[in-house]
Amino acid sequence: PRKIVIDCDPGTDDAIALFLALASPELDVRLVTVVGGNVGLDRTLANARALVGLAGAGIPVIGGADRALLGSFVAEPRVHGQNGLGGVVLPDGPPAAPGVASDAIRALLRQAAPDEITLVGIGPATNLALALATEPALTDRVAEIVLMTGAWSEGNVTPAAEFNAWNDPAALAVVLACGRPVTLATLELTAQALCTPSWLDTLRAHPGGACLRAAHAIMSSVPPSRRLGGKGHPQHDACAVGWLVAPGLFTHRAVHASVDLGPGPCRGRTVIDRWGRLPDPPNARLLETLDPAAFFALLAERIAALP
Ligand code: BDR
Numbered sequence: 052p053r054k055i056v057i058d059c060d061p062g063t064d065d066a067i068a069l070f071l072a073l074a075s076p077e078l079d080v081r082l083v084t085v086v087g088g089n090v091g092l093d094r095t096l097a098n099a100r101a102l103v104g105l106a107g108a109g110i111p112v113i114g115g116a117d118r119a120l121l122g123s124f125v126a127e128p129r130v131h132g133q134n135g136l137g138g139v140v141l142p143d144g145p146p147a148a149p150g151v152a153s154d155a156i157r158a159l160l161r162q163a164a165p166d167e168i169t170l171v172g173i174g175p176a177t178n179l180a181l182a183l184a185t186e187p188a189l190t191d192r193v194a195e196i197v198l199m200t201g202a203w204s205e206g207n208v209t210p211a212a213e214f215n216a217w218n219d220p221a222a223l224a225v226v227l228a229c230g231r232p233v234t235l236a237t238l239e240l241t242a243q244a245l246c247t248p249s250w251l252d253t254l255r256a257h258p259g260g261a262c263l264r265a266a267h268a269i270m271s272s273v274p275p276s277r278r279l280g281g282k283g284h285p286q287h288d289a290c291a292v293g294w295l296v297a298p299g300l301f302t303h304r305a306v307h308a309s310v311d312l313g314p315g316p317c318r319g320r321t322v323i324d325r326w327g328r329l330p331d332p333p334n335a336r337l338l339e340t341l342d343p344a345a346f347f348a349l350l351a352e353r354i355a356a357l358p
């Protein structure tokens with residue numbers, strides 16, 4: 052199995068992504084690091100602990116940045132509720148591991164062989180940027196960095212920017228420039244992972260334990276996306292994990308990706324060169340399509356196998 056670190060800000064869709072990762076034998080989750088974002092770090096950390104606890108996984112969970120490299124995070128309680136899990140209350144999880152996320156990522160990399168660790172970022176990229184920027188000699192231990200971030204058409208928090216990119220554009224720029232292979236699950240991909248009322252009915256009828264019931268309650272709490280015609284809401288973050296679990300469900304192409312660091316209306320916009328118009332060589336793999344039926348079947352089957 053691939054050894055991974057998940058850096059997350061749970062977050063309703065982060066919760067589903069975490070469950071998918073913890074339930075998948077293709078992945079060996081070594082560390083869960085937590086960043087502020089969808090709600091404050093106090094909540095995202097408590098949620099990550101609770102989710103890991105419910106899944107029965109004895110994996111260290113550790114808190115990190117509660118603000119962007121150059122500013123503060125702005126939360127999204129309309130999508131994720133005040134508690135970050137759509138009001139769903141889970142039993143408290145195991146205590147957080149001591150220390151801070153970026154140190155813990157570096158400690159893991161230090162003990163790893165070249166190309167051994169895959170970093171999965173499904174929140175603002177702050178913790179990952181801090182880990183990679185402060186000890187660049189360790190980056191060769193990173194096999195791949197898979198991010199749910201960005202968009203090549205329009206954003207979901209401003210007309211230009213996707214939420215994770217917009218919350219810490221400088222951190223995303225650091226990660227994109229780190230020299231390791233980056234894979235991007237952007238909004239155009241995650242729009243294909245649309246959680247509809249009919250799929251929620253299927254999930255409700257699916258046999259399973261506490262994690263499946265929690266996943267159903269959490270997903271049911273999210274309002275339909277106006278941007279996507281009100282037909283459902285996207286399971287953004289599970290797309291990034293899904294790529295590592297079942298790459299055959301995806302298509303992709305090599306692109307150059309950068310992020311707008313300016314203070315104006317394009318702040319946090321990712322500029323993704325799908326047609327090779329820029330002189331810059333590709334620095335990322337853009338996930339372009341996924342098979343929605345197979346993706347949601349995978350989610351249900353895997354989460355149902357958790358406690
Ligand atoms: C991303 O922003 C957050 O609200 C979600 O958890 C996801 O990581 C989607 O733009």
Ligand code: CA
Pocket residue numbers: 059060061062064065089173174288
């Ligand atoms: Ca997230």
